Amino acid sequence: MPRTPSAVVGAVLVTSLVVLAVIGPPLWGEEAARIDAGAILQGGSVAHPLGTDNLGRDLLARVLVAGRYSLLLALAAALVGGVAGIVLGGLPSVLPRRAARFVTGTVNALVAFPGLLLAMFTAVVTGLGARGAVLGIGAAIAPGFARLTQTLAASIAGADYVSAARMLGVPRHRVLARHVLPNIAEPLILNLAQALGGALLGLAGMSFLGLGVQPPSFDWGRLLFDGFGRIYVTPEVALGPAAAVALAGIGFNLLGDALAKGAARRTAPRRAAAVPQPRPDPGEPEPGAALDVRELTVTFPGGVTPVRGVSLSVRPGEIVGLVGESGSGKSLTAAAIGGLVPYPGTVTYGRLLLSGRDAGALTQKELGTSLAMVFQDPMASLNPVLRVGGQLAEVARVHQGATRAQARRRAVDRLGHVRLPEPEKRAKQHPHELSGGMRQRAVIAMGLMATPKLIIADEPTTALDVTVQRQILRLLREVTEETGSAVLFISHDIAVVGELCDRVVVMYAGRVVEELPVDRLAGGAAHPYTRALVASLPDMDTDRTRPLASIPGRQPAPSEVGPGCAFAPRCPAATERCSASRPPLVTHGDAHRVACWEVP
Template sequence: MLRTPAAIAGAALVTLMLVLAVIGPPIWGEAAARVDAGAILQGSSAAHPLGTDNLGRDLLARVLVASRYSLQLAIAAALIGAIAGIVLGALPSVLPLRAGRLVTGTVNALVAFPGLLLAMFTAVVAGLGARGAVLGIGAAIAPGFARLTQTLAASVARADYVAAARMLRVPRRRILARHVLPNIAEPLILNLTQALGGALLGLAGMSFLGLGVQPPDYDWGRLLFDGFGRIYIHPEVALGPAAAIALAGIGFNLLGDALARHAARTPAPSRAAEPRPRPVPDTEPEPGAVLDAAGLTVTFPGGVTPVREVSLTVRPGEIVGLVGESGSGKSLTAAAVGGLVPYPGTVHHERLRLCGEDMAGLSRERLGTSLAMVFQDPMASLNPALKIGGQLAEVAVVHQNATRDEARRRAVDRLGHVGLPEPGKQAGRHPHQLSGGMRQRAVIAMGLMGNPKLIIADEPTTALDVTVQRQILRLLRDVVDESGAGALFISHDIAVVGELCDRVVVMYAGRVVEELPVDRLAKDAAHPYTQALIASLPDMDTDRSLPLASIPGRQPAPAEVGFGCAFAPRCPLATARCTTDRPPLEPHGHDHRVACWEVS
């Protein structure tokens, strides 16, 4: 975590404040309380570096001693605000609709109310002093926590396991404590660190205004209030508490930011954690390849690695099929290539090149015209509020600096190129006015608005009927043949891949287990998983009196993958070695690679 100057500074400042809170009162407590009638209201001197107060007490000692009380009050206020906010924000996810709306409205009203006024109002109602100030700052912090909790809990509340718990009539408080809060705890804990800094500053402000700590007690804000009247004569008397407040607040905020960034990009260790990817790629760069990826790995916090050291190439004019069961990492591999892995996922690779250039160095304009992506659901790619032609034209305007008229003409031309009837008329329609096949053609046309060298098609025909599927597949083949671009076609249907693609890459549990030309798929497939996929595909000669062939067991979740071959528990050829050692992806004849210990 401590890899940046800001993180180091934040950790150092917080550590310093905590150390002062522990050792301050025992070491400097006597000096802070000692009254000296001969040193009243003095300025800076060798004996008193920050001067003295109206009773001759040393201000430096009082600032150091006040560290403990100031931090205690800040921690109490932050915890009160966090607990109240979390409870308030999580309630709408488990309450009935009307009650949930009432709580949501309350949260919205509190968020809109100025925090300082809310703190002052609460402090006045609760009574002047440290207790009122702590409650006031806690009340000011709570709406922010409530809004964050409400946003996080809303996504969890729609999960199937929450719906199942409701169906089973699990008590609401148990749903909240068992299903909702544990799944949103991490960002809330990180936010608490930053809230400590805000609470510290807020409490100092309350004491400075006379609404917080009252004599004879004192915190940094109270010391600042006492010294403010002398700031033009002896500014150092106010400098000490002001510096302590500022440094502590900055420290907690810097540390909170560092913790948040660290949690977002570093997965926690898991029992099935594997060694880091090899520093040297296991494949050499292929000259002329449109896509050249080696060691592509995608990780998420918690030790979840759904894509593991994937290496693949796509040549010009070639369609490479990426197949495997649902959850094998196909779509996430495509997202990693396109830079679309959702937060908080992180992508690591040993080599990732587009047309020989490192993709990390490509500009947005170059990437936007060289790479086209076609997704399974075209409605997820098209804005329902905008017309088709305008959305296609935006590509040329943003990435090619075309005028609106030029972009419009090119959009109509591309729509006609993909076989849409009356392309000028279709360009003036909204997505909901087109059929599913027409929308998918429009998305392909959007990708062709530039001059793509690589087309990534992520199950583009899954939601379409068989007739339209064939049309889209034929269109994709024609586009590749005509443009010379390479295509990565993702599907779980090995029969479709066998008809469309030139080469097939088989994935299982996030890894490539076999790669071979598609014309040798039926006879020369060597990996047991590939053979099982082919065997489970019925044809006209399949005996309908027998059950359909299937693969026993299930694919392991990303967090369950161990060191050996992930397919071993389902493989009839597995040996003891398969469960302990991961087989590398090695050549097995011309243009054929297999990852299996039992393939000779």
């Protein structure tokens, strides 16, 4: 919490209120209840600083004693409103689309409705008294909590670990309870502090209007109601409870605001799965391929097309590298294959087969069993509030119906399988307790929990040092050889691809411009872009006295790609034909395809 004057004042006021709630009734309870017929309706005096009520009871003692009841009622109202709001705000993540829209519309309507009127209506319907007031104020607080929960859940829904859970077929209610709510708990809890201040003020207002606490019980609002008729004669009898209400409300609001400012959270962009729209089949599928994609295209509103007619295949036991500069469409191609394209993207394809089955016809559970994804940042792929072993075990429990004990044993076995030291110990740790290389191994182990046919590794070594990077590459090769899984390895580092992969697919501006065996990459690349990538890699023979080789110009944005070859503005061999029309991807020798007009 920031140490600002307002934060200190809020903390002092709230601490004083809590202390008063604890010690008030034992110290001043008898004085507050003592009836004195000789001191009825007196004003302030040495014996009674705030005066007395119509039974001669000391009002200062009653204000001090009422602190506990007022605080408990406010806490109950805040909890009622918070729980109801969280449930209401979380429902759109669980319900079908039409029901979710109805709930969202209901929340919007409730937020627009005046809170005091909603509280009064609820109190009248449920019955006058403390219970009705608590329910009424809770009903007034709930829409704000619901809106906050919806907003926070939408931001967390874009995290990689949430997308992975959905792809694995984890039920919606479990995704909400296990992956979303724990990660938005902090701001919701902090908001309770501010809600307590509002609840105190609201309950005092309800009691002042006669809709809240009823005699013989009393809270600050009831004391204010009883003394308001004498405010022009003996104003201290009303100013005492009014000051208590104001100071308590100010304290909770200052403290809640300070806590909220001190707990800013980083959020991920919203993501949503795109709806595939198949087009006519462009040809016969490749027999036995783990992945067979033809004419895969991803578009966004406004004519932005970052992936344009991508075709590739990966056979069992084969590692195919997908390489290109940042922004070439590599990661978005992987997202389209896994059904994780950001909203409002649209995916179209001529064919998208996983082990011979149409990916669009697979259930989420079947897709999660057939396909595993290893993302670039393992810290974003793993839920930070859950233990590593528990996250791996979830796969076995969802897909294989394993018991908790069986799933845990398999999780430990998979962690050991990827050469993670002390797998039993690592399974009990949280992601932040592991190094970067260990987290990446854990993510690979998660992908192997369901023995997938295809593993998509999206730049899994980018954030790692050279030593750990080599270990991860060796591990991927070992996994492929042991399990027979196919691997689509995405990277911008053509040197890494050349070391690990069997074949290389080169992308530029959303299109495949060349596909060739890795042993021809260094000396047999045909496309000018591929040759430029290879030439930009320094080696032991590079003249260190000269500037490093680079590709002049920049890659065009998806909205800037014209009708011709996108690489033409940067290509030294480009002609007018290159700028006028796009070259098709054609065969150029055995297992070699290239899209270039200037390649014979």
